[in-house]
Amino acid sequence: MKLPRTITVLSGAALSVVMLVTPVGAQPSRTVxxxxxxxxxxxxxxxxxxxxxxxxxxxxxxSRDLGGNVSxxxxxxxxxxxxAASPDGHGTVLxxxxxxxxEDAWEPVGLGGSYWWSALAYGGGRLYAQNDDGVLTAFDPATGAKAWTVTLPGQYSFTSPPTFAAGVVYTGGAGSGGTVYAVDASTGAVLWTQPxxxxxxxSPAVTADGVYVSYACEQTYAFAPKSGEPVWRHRTECSGGGGRTPVVADGGVWVRDDAGMTPSVLDAADGRLxxxxxxxxxxxxxxxxxxxGYFVDEGVLRERHSRTLETRWTFEGDGRISTAPIVVNGYVYVGSxxxxxxxxxxATGQSVWSTDVGAPIEEPDExxxxxxxxxxxxxxxxxxVPATHLLVAYGQ
Structure with missing residues (x-):
């Protein structure tokens, strides 16, 4: 006899409902x-x-010491x-x-770059690494062999981590104005750009309906993923350098700004506030x-309902909570x-476990x-957990 179980999973680009059929007395297969x-x-x-x-x-x-601040x-x-930031000068090491x-799965690879910034994405059976000069490289994740390399055109300063979705790598660049790029993940060809x-x-937030980016003063854009055509734009009365990675959740685009504007939730379909x-x-x-929703502000973690925006519980920890939170199987992880x-x-904000990682867990510098x-x-x-020079893994 088999008993069905239905699990609703809010993850990735879409809401999915999965029917699991498990024999009585047997352990269900694990979701990895x-x-x-x-x-x-x-x-x-x-x-x-x-x-x-x-x-x-x-x-x-x-635990591994990678010799420089870790991504x-x-x-x-x-x-x-x-x-990690290169210990021998500018640039980073993958x-x-x-x-x-x-242990090392393959030898570390120097990514170059004028500064110590780089970022990664994964999908379509490949790993994608981008440095601050706009050099985007695809690697075989099993061997470290390079599949292709492209220098993104038209800009010279790159600080937006890439995102993979549906066979495309999306990223952004700056220097002379700004550009959003869509790159074919199989070949490295630039499919479209938008100013x-x-x-x-x-870092572009991507769903089946939009590619969302947000910059200084909450200048926020949505583009069609395949064509790059503009879908909507949220305009404000100022502009400038800088930006923040948007988050798409519960039909909203959650945007933040370090120029003094109050963080906002925009409708993902039309950009209205x-x-x-x-x-x-x-x-x-x-x-x-x-x-x-889980929000870290001034060293404290707060839970809010995504529609009413009401704060329902807070967790102060040691008052120095620094990381963006993540949620794994209903448990919220944060570092200090x-x-x-x-x-x-x-659901409750109750601390169920804590540990000393062994080094400061720094806040993300966006x-x-x-x-x-x-x-x-x-x-x-x-x-x-990246903790300064350390990369530390926990499990059961």
């Missing part, structure tokens, strides 16, 4: 998730379903990928680590699990500049190119 870009997925909503992780408490599986990790295909052992104000620090919420413009990206990592019950953009990751049974 992946972190494929900044803030877990193409929506940047920080949410992951990975039953291989299990419920906290977790134990340390391995957010890509966790996929039995590997953990991250970049590291591929066996997720099970913590924006001003192309900095905004749906609401605002109290937070510092320098606050990291929020994470979402359905209509539960003191080096503390917490797992909280997403304004400079002095180091790779950092952030938490998870997948393949692991929660992975």
């Amino acid at each position: 998730g992946a972190s494929t870009t900044y803030q877990i997925n193409a929506r940047h909503d920080g949410s992951l379903v990975d039953t291989a992780v299990g419920a906290p408490p977790l134990s340390r599986k391995w 957010y990790p890509i966790v996929a295909g039995g590997r953990v990928f991250a970049t 590291h591929a680590i066996d997720a099970a052992t913590g 924006v104000e001003n192309g900095d620090n905004s 749906r609401g605002t919420y109290e937070a510092d413009g320098w606050s990291p990206a929020p994470a979402f699990d359905g209509r539960q 500049q003191s080096g503390r990592l917490w797992a909280l019950n997403g 304004h400079n190119v002095s180091e790779p953009l950092t952030g938490l990751g998870a997948g393949g049974g692991l929660v992975v």
Whole structure:
């Protein structure tokens, strides 16, 4: 006899309903998730379903000192990928680590660059690395062999992490105005470009309906993923350099600004203002699990309903919470500049586990190119934490 179970999963680019049929007395097959870009997925909503992780408490599986400040990790295909600031000068180094052992899966690769910034994305069986000069390279994640390299045209300053979706790598560049790029993931050919104000620090959030980017003063754009045609634009009365990665969740585009504007929620379909919420413009990206939103502001984690924007619980920790939160199987993970990592019950805010990672867990710097953009990751049974020079993996 078999009993069906229906699981609704809010993850990636769409809502999916999965029917699992499990023999009585047998264990169900596990869902193994992946972190494929900044803030877990193409929506940047920080949410992951990975039953291989299990419920906290977790134990340390391995720790690596990569010799320089470490980026957010890509966790996929039995590997953990991250970049680190080069200890020998400008530029960054790409590291591929066996997720099970913590040992190098292949030799580290220098990515070059004028500064210490680089960022990663994964999809279509390839790993994509971009440096601050706009050199975008596709690697075989199993061997480290290069599939193609392209220097993105028309700009000279690149601080927007790439995003993979449906066979395309999306990214942005700045220098002379700004540009959003769509690159064929199989060949490296540039499929389309669009001008924006001003192309900095905004990893494209991508769904089947839109490519969303947001820059200084909440100048926010939506483009059609295949053609690049403008869908809508949210205009304000100012502009400037800088930007923040938007988050797409519950039909809204959640945007932040370090120029003093109140963080806003825009309707993903037409760009109209749906609401605002109290937070510092320098606050990291929020994470979402359905209509539960998790926001870090001034060192404190707050849970808000995504429609009413009402704060329902807060968690102060040590008052130095620094990371963008992520949500794995309903547990919220955040880290502190003191080096503390917490797992909280997403419904109640109760801390269920914490540990000392061994080094400060710095906040994501979405304004400079002095180091790779950092952030938490998870997948393949692991929660992975960049902590200054360290990359630390936890699991069961």
